[in-house]
Amino acid sequence: MPRRVSAVVLCLMVMHFGSALDAQTITASPVESMWTVDGPQDITADGKFWYVTDDYTSRILLFPIGAGIAKSIGHIGNGDGEFLHPAGAEIFDGKLVVLDNLNNRVQVLSLDGILFSSFPLPPSLAQPLKYCLSRQGHLFINDPTSGFLVTEYDLHGHRLKSFGKLKREVGHTSLRDLNDAEVGTNSAWLSVDDDENIYAAFLARPTVHRYSADGKLQYQIELAGEGADDLAAASLGRVTAAQFTHMHVRSAAVTLVTLDIAVDQARSTGYVLGGNNRVYRFDLRSGQDRNSLKIEAPLLRNGSSPKMLKFKVARGRGYFLPLYSSGVYTSLLP
Amino acid sequence: MFLFGHTQGKASLVASGIGFLACLLGISAFVYASSSPYHGPGYRAGDRIPVLYSRRLWFRKPLPIGDTPTKMLFYMSSPTPQNLQQIIYAAYLVRKTQETPISFSLVTRGQIREISRMQGGGELPFPVIVDKDNSIARQAHIREGEDTFLVFDRKGVISFASPLGLESPEDLRELWELHTQGSIQFSEAHRDAEMQVGRHFPDVILANITTGTTTDSSHLINDSQHRFLVFTAECPVCSLESSMTGIAANHDAVPIFSSHFSTSLLKELVLRKHVQVAVYSAEGELSGLENLYSSHSTFENAGVVIDVDASGVIMAINPIPLS
Numbered sequence: 001m002p003r004r005v006s007a008v009v010l011c012l013m014v015m016h017f018g019s020a021l022d023a024q025t026i027t028a029s030p031v032e033s034m035w036t037v038d039g040p041q042d043i044t045a046d047g048k049f050w051y052v053t054d055d056y057t058s059r060i061l062l063f064p065i066g067a068g069i070a071k072s073i074g075h076i077g078n079g080d081g082e083f084l085h086p087a088g089a090e091i092f093d094g095k096l097v098v099l100d101n102l103n104n105r106v107q108v109l110s111l112d113g114i115l116f117s118s119f120p121l122p123p124s125l126a127q128p129l130k131y132c133l134s135r136q137g138h139l140f141i142n143d144p145t146s147g148f149l150v151t152e153y154d155l156h157g158h159r160l161k162s163f164g165k166l167k168r169e170v171g172h173t174s175l176r177d178l179n180d181a182e183v184g185t186n187s188a189w190l191s192v193d194d195d196e197n198i199y200a201a202f203l204a205r206p207t208v209h210r211y212s213a214d215g216k217l218q219y220q221i222e223l224a225g226e227g228a229d230d231l232a233a234a235s236l237g238r239v240t241a242a243q244f245t246h247m248h249v250r251s252a253a254v255t256l257v258t259l260d261i262a263v264d265q266a267r268s269t270g271y272v273l274g275g276n277n278r279v280y281r282f283d284l285r286s287g288q289d290r291n292s293l294k295i296e297a298p299l300l301r302n303g304s305s306p307k308m309l310k311f312k313v314a315r316g317r318g319y320f321l322p323l324y325s326s327g328v329y330t331s332l333l334p
Numbered sequence: 335m336f337l338f339g340h341t342q343g344k345a346s347l348v349a350s351g352i353g354f355l356a357c358l359l360g361i362s363a364f365v366y367a368s369s370s371p372y373h374g375p376g377y378r379a380g381d382r383i384p385v386l387y388s389r390r391l392w393f394r395k396p397l398p399i400g401d402t403p404t405k406m407l408f409y410m411s412s413p414t415p416q417n418l419q420q421i422i423y424a425a426y427l428v429r430k431t432q433e434t435p436i437s438f439s440l441v442t443r444g445q446i447r448e449i450s451r452m453q454g455g456g457e458l459p460f461p462v463i464v465d466k467d468n469s470i471a472r473q474a475h476i477r478e479g480e481d482t483f484l485v486f487d488r489k490g491v492i493s494f495a496s497p498l499g500l501e502s503p504e505d506l507r508e509l510w511e512l513h514t515q516g517s518i519q520f521s522e523a524h525r526d527a528e529m530q531v532g533r534h535f536p537d538v539i540l541a542n543i544t545t546g547t548t549t550d551s552s553h554l555i556n557d558s559q560h561r562f563l564v565f566t567a568e569c570p571v572c573s574l575e576s577s578m579t580g581i582a583a584n585h586d587a588v589p590i591f592s593s594h595f596s597t598s599l600l601k602e603l604v605l606r607k608h609v610q611v612a613v614y615s616a617e618g619e620l621s622g623l624e625n626l627y628s629s630h631s632t633f634e635n636a637g638v639v640i641d642v643d644a645s646g647v648i649m650a651i652n653p654i655p656l657s
Contacts, residue, residue, distance in 0.1 A: 038504070056504050057520055075518050076508045078379035078494055085501055102498060123376070123497070 024226065026279070028297040028308070028320050028329035035063045035070065036326050041128075042088030042310055043321045043328060046111065050328060051089050051096065052321070058083045060098065060113075073113035078103055080115040087129035092137055097155065101129045106139065108155060119157025122146065126183045132190040132198075140198055144186035150198055150211065163215025164200065191261045191270070193284065201261035201272045206231035208261070208272060208282060218287075223258075223272055223280040225292030230276045231257050244275040245307055245323060262313040264333075271318065271333060273311050279318065279333065295320070297329055376482075377475070377495035383407075383486050386473050388463065397470070398461050400437025401488070404513045408500065409471065409482045411443040415574075416501075417481060418448055418596075421458070423503040426594045427510050428459045436513050441465050443479075448599065455598040485509060503594075535562070535646045536621045540590060540614035543600050548617065554588050555646045561587040564623055565595070565637035577637065578603040581613060587639070590614045623651075 039056025049062040058076040060083075073096070074083045084102040091097070095116060096109045104125070107118040122143060130142040138160065139153045149164025166186045188200035188209070196213035206223040223231055234244050234257045244255050256275040263270045263284060272280040274292070281290035297306050297320075306322040306329070313319075313333060320329040377383070387394040399405055408424070410417050424438050438460045442449055445464055452458050465471055468478070476482045481499025486492045500506055508518045535555065541548045554562075563584070565577055574595075581589045591600055593616045604613050623640065641650045 056502060057508070058505075059520075072520075075512070076494075076505060084496060102496065102501070104497075 024291065025294045025296055026318070026331040026333065028295055028306075028318070028331040030298065030327045030329050035061070037061060040309060040321050040323070041086065043312065043319065044089060044091055046091050051091065053086050053088045053098075055085050055087070055101075058085055060086065060089050060096070073109070074098075080118070081107070081109060081113050083107075088131065090133040092133055092155070097133060097139070099129055099131055101125075101127075106153075106155070106157070117156070119153075119155075126187050130187065130189050130203075132192045134192045134196050135194055136196060138192075138196065140190050140192060142186075142188050142190055142200065144183050149186060149188065149200060149209070150190065150215075161215055163211060164209065164217070189258060189261045191263045193263050193265045195265075197284075199261055199263055199270055199284075201258045203256055203258060205235045206257055206274075206280075208270065208287070210284075210287060221282055221287040221289060223274070223282070223292075224289040225280055227274065227276055227278045227292050227294070228280070230278075231274055231280075234275055245277075245309065259308070260310045262311055262318075264313045264316065267316055269333075271311070271313050273308060273320075277305075277307055279311075281333075293333070295331070297322070376477075376497040377484060377492050379493055379495065381492045381495070383484060383490045383492055384473060385490065386470055388470070397439070397441075397463055399439040399463075400461075402435050402437040403487060404436045404493075405486055405488075406436055406438045406509070407441065407474075407482075407484045407486070408439070409441045409443070409465075409474065409476050409484075410446070410449075410499065411479050411481050413442075413446045413448050417499065418599075420500045420503060420506060421449065421452070422596050423506055423594055424460065425452075425458050427506065431510070431514060434514055436510065439463065441470055443468065443471065448596075451598050451602075452596055455596075457596055457598060485513070531648050531651060533648055535640065535642050535648055536623060538620060539617040541597075541617055543591075543597060543604050543613045543615055549614075551590075551616075552646060555642055555644070560642050560644070562640045562642070563587045563589045563637060564620060564640055565589070565591045574599065574603060578607045578609060581611065582607045582609045585611055588612070588614065590616055590620070592616055592620055593618060 035052070037052050037054050039054050041053040041055045043053075044051045045065065047065070048068070049064055052061045052063065054061050058074065060073040062071045062073065064070060074081050076082065076084060078084065083098065083100045087099040087101040089096055089098045091111075094111065096111055096113075098107045098109060100107050100118075104121045104123050105118050106121060108116045110116065121141070122145070124145045125141065125143050126145065132140050134140070137155050139155065141151050141153065142149060143151045144166055146162055147166070148162035149166060151162045152160040154160060166182070168182060184204050185202070187203045189203065191199045193199075197218070198211040200209045200211070201207075206228060208221050208223065210218045212218050230239065230244075233239050234255050237255060239255060244257075245259060258272050259275055260273040261270065265284065268284045269290070270282045270284050272282070274280055277295050279293045279295060281292065282288065283290065295308055299305055308320040308329070309323040310321040311318050316333055318331050318333045320331070322329060386397045386399070388397055399407060408420065410421070421440060424440070428434070428438055440449070440458070440460060441463045443465055445466075449458070449462060453462055463470065471478070474482070480497070483496040483500050483505075484492055485494040494509060496505065511518045535551060538551050539548050540551055540554070563581065589611065591614065595615060597615055600613065600615060623638070639652045640648055642648050
């Protein structure tokens with residue numbers, strides 16, 4: 001992930017963005033290249049292209065940074081270089097690492113989509129698939145059904161370790177008999193810093209855990225700041241559809257308390273994207289909370305405000321991928 | 335002699351007992367094999383699916399799943415809104431495509447009320463097979479309670495297998511296009527929808543859900559009626575109930591459902607929700623406003639509100655929030 005973040009910074013150093021900001025609000029401006037993605041899941045960049053994972057069309061869409069022609073990698077299928085509802089893609093060592101979600105595998109491809117290698121993932125991974133890739137090429141996946149919060153793999157598919165104690169309901173004895181609610185409770189977005197410390201932001205509660213590289217819990221914090229009450233309300237299911245971003249899991253709509261987590265080690269700051277379109281900040285070392293930031297962005301054609309779904313952070317700047325809108329938005333993050 | 339005879343009789347009795355037990359064991363094994371769910375691995379591309387029969391052992395006959403070069407089989411374990419939506423969309427594709435090299439078949443785990451109703455209304459132009467005793471699932475190695483979608487050729491060689499059935503109509507659209515045209519065309523439907531402001535509302539034939547009478551959309555645009563509710567959501571079935579509740583309470587707009595809704599389901603809801611206003615189903619594609627594989631509407635919206643001026647020019651398009 002840091003490698004990818006560096007790439008994002010590199011590719012955008014040449015671009016200038018005007019973003020008004022104060023202590024409580026950030027204004028996310030659309031980057032010049034605009035595009036439409038039906039089911040955006042993740043975004044990364046390599047200096048030439050934005051790589052946007054589209055779950056809806058089972059493709060990786062490549063949008064040129066600056067001038068150029070958009071293209072795509074893969075389409076629906078089970079074959080090499082084909083995907084079935086991919087969850088995301090990362091760039092590592094000049095290769096594209098694709099989390100081929102419903103094919104239960106990871107594919108390592110060239111940047112043109114040619115397969116180098118692939119390895120299977122456990123078939124019972126909780127949806128949506130939550131993962132991060134370290135600078136060292138280690139893949140961390142949130143898989144509560146394994147009996148632990150996080151499982152680490154190398155890019156050959158070897159499981160290196162599992163760690164993170166699960167939050168369990170009273171009365172359960174077996175590690176492997178999690179019910180749906182417990183899987184939801186233990187579902188967490190992941191991010192990793194250069195030292196392979198893992199940060200987990202839970203989907204259903206406003207909580208962040210930090211684990212050291214050897215898998216030990218270092219701290220646990222509750223997100224604070226303006227709008228934190230909304231998060232608490234969302235975690236208890238007391239919000240309306242309009243306030244928070246929802247996700248459809250089969251027939252049920254799930255309220256997402258958090259949508260993503262990112263870390264900026266240079267500034268020792270962690271950022272959590274709330275389902276209420278706010279960014280919650282915390283100190284990476286101590287876990288102490290800082291203030292939260294409301295994201296404002298230009299209204300869409302239909303008059304609604306874009307809701308941010310995913311983001312990356314590099315050197316004090318956030319790159320936001322909006323839900324069912326176009327392009328990528330950026331803003332300075334104080 | 336007596337002793338010998340007695341011993342022989344005893345041995346015979348023992349042999350008969352063993353034979354009986356072996357027979358019992360065999361029957362038990364068969365019953366167990368027939369009843370226990372399959373827990374093997376899911377299919378991968380290149381695997382071969384066995385010939386499927388409607389019954390096991392006796393009176394068996396191959397499933398009527400067509401003889402086209404490509405076969406699509408959707409095994410539906412439960413009638414989730416998404417699954418019903420897939421079926422409605424599959425019906426649309428089959429109706430739309432003439433002389434297709436694909437045969438689509440639906441196998442349901444038990445009798446499903448909604449499917450039976452659609453079948454009764456002649457809305458499903460493909461075979462629907464009811465797997466009452468789970469025997470087809472066992473033959474096809476489909477795990478108990480799971481949906482599966484398979485694409486295979488005449489020899490049963492699988493080219494695509496989805497372990498969770500079909501996640502969205504887009505899956506089916508892409509696979510359909512891949513096997514009918516050899517490649518997949520992607521659209522920018524979302525942008526298209528936004529680009530419609532300033533253009534004329536599409537001229538399509540609309541059928542009144544209740545009466546069956548048809549009219550042209552342009553005839554509905556008059557001085558007093560300038561608003562349409564167009565239902566084009568990604569999963570219309572998911573939001574149908576709430577949409578119809580909203581329609582029943584709103585008399586200021588003309589509700590139009592896209593052509594890939596089930597008319598029998600719509601009709602039932604209109605009656606159940608006591609909808610007084612005329613509800614229409616488009617008989618053709620609402621070009622630019624709906625897209626069968628994407629839409630202006632998303633998870634959060636059931637459809638779009640379209641305001642037009644007296645001449646039918648679209649003034650605004652806004653999402654209808656889910657109630």
